[in-house]
Amino acid sequence: MASLNVGNLGDYLREQRRNAQLSLRQLAEAAGVSNPYLSQIERGLRKPSAEVLQQVAKALRISAETLYVRAGILDEREREELETRAVILADPSINERQKQVLLQIYDSFRKENGYDAAAAKASAPGAAPKTEGPAADGSAAAGDGLRQ
Known part of the structure; x- marks a missing residue:
């Protein structure tokens, strides 16, 4: 195959x-x-x-x-997620904190709709290096900006 x-x-x-x-x-x-x-x-x-x-x-x-x-390294849904993240991270019109907040919101919507970002990333070897910036996966570090 x-x-x-x-x-x-x-x-x-x-x-x-x-x-x-x-x-x-x-x-x-x-x-x-x-x-x-x-x-x-x-x-x-x-x-x-x-x-x-x-x-x-x-x-x-x-x-x-x-x-x-x-x-066959990545499935189509994962590709779309990574491209969405890359567009957000590359946008010069918003600052880093705003990017992280937007990614956190994006992750919460995906989770609400049944897509688990952590599981998708774990199943995609080679996908992790493509994400830029700290906590671009929407992890706790991105949420820290909301609590400050």
């Missing part, structure tokens, strides 16, 4: 690389991986780590979470 995900990932990577008008060699260089290794990923012969996928995503200027989903 894993080969299906990996093949799916390879086809998707090839399509994204061609859309970006990059040769295999150019993408490999930009991502900091070897040309033969990237070729094997595209052909579905290798399953890259989350770190390699992140490097490739950055080189292609696409969402790493999308690649994680294609590789």
Whole structure:
């Protein structure tokens, strides 16, 4: 079954690389991986780590979470959650305290609707490094700003 995900990932990577008008060699260089290794990923012969996928995503200027989903590292719901968090954390119009409060509210709504953020994160290896800032998971540290 894993080969299906990996093949799916390879086809998707090839399509994204061609859309970006990059040769295999150019993408490999930009991502900091070897040309033969990237070729094997595209052909579905290798399953890259989350770190390699992140490097490739950055080189292609696409969402790493999308690649994680294609590789079977992350499910679609988790990807959407991570992307929502990333947008909140990247917003320059609100300060850090406001971001943490907003993330805490977001987590409470998700929990109320039956989505447990802690369980989702535990099941997603490689997803944790993508979250930025202290207590971006909406843990107790984010709530501390409300009590002060």
